[in-house]
Amino acid sequence: MKTEPDAFSLEDLRQRGREPWExxxxxxxxxxxxxxxxxxxxxxxxxxxxAPGIVGTAEVVTTAYPDPTQFDPQSKYYDAASSLARPRWDLVDVAYRHTLAKPFPLERLRALPEFxxxxxxxxxxxxxxxxxxxxQWDRVLQPAR
DNA sequence: GCCAACGTTGGC
DNA sequence: GCCAACGTTGGC
Structure with a gap:
């Protein structure tokens, strides 16, 4: 799951513990x-x-359910075309798990056959x-050689 | 900040 | 149903 750290970072997730990925x-x-x-x-x-890349891990803690922000006119994620009866957008909640000692940069991911x-x-x-x-999971998380 | 690449929208 | 125009993403 990608995120712009200026908006919401792995550190933000760590501090909150878990978060609806809206x-x-x-x-x-x-x-x-x-x-x-x-x-x-x-x-x-x-x-x-x-240096874009993988910075850590989280865990899925809910199955998908309707993203409440789609119904909220105040939200930047509001979708007038969606309705409670027929929600268009879903989300899952994720829980913080782990921060990599060193980020795994896109540059290195590109070089891996797994990716x-x-x-x-x-x-x-x-x-x-x-x-x-x-x-891919194992390759990124295996100890550096 | 630039801009290529992409998904979506809407006129026809 | 096509496709140009538009807005957004994201590497650089």
């Missing part, structure tokens, strides 16, 4: 949210910074939620 307004990303299960591991990725097919490293990718594999 504001996803992309259908493909929403569908990935709907596929999440409680207990799933999450990489937290910082984008739009000098060769990942949208995460694809030029022009704008998906803020990207599925990951067990191999």
């Amino acid at each position: 504001g996803i307004r992309n259908y493909q990303a929403r569908n990935f949210l709907r596929g999440m299960r409680i207990g799933d591991g999450v990489f937290i990725y910082h984008s739009r910074v000098a 060769a097919d990942s949208p995460l490293v694809r030029k022009g990718n704008r998906l803020s939620i990207v599925p990951i594999t067990a191999n």
Whole structure:
């Protein structure tokens, strides 16, 4: 899951403990949210910074449910086309798990065969939620060699 | 801050 | 249903 740390960082998540991951307004990303299960591991990725990359991990603690901000006219995530009867956007709650001793930069992810097919490293990718594999999980979290 | 790449919108 | 215009994302 990507986030701009200026808006919401891994450190913010650590301090809050858990957080509803609101504001996803992309259908493909929403569908990935709907596929999440409680207990799933999450990489937290910082984008739009000098050295973008994975900075830590979190855990999915709810299944997908309607994102309340879509109904709130005061919210920047408000969607007038959505309704309580037919919500358009979902979210999951995530809980902080771990901060990497050293961030794993995009530059290094690009070099890994495990990530060769990942949208995460694809030029022009704008998906803020990207599925990951067990191999990718292990590769990023294995101790440095 | 720039701008390529992308998803969405809306006129036709 | 096409596709130009638009707004946004995100690496650099």
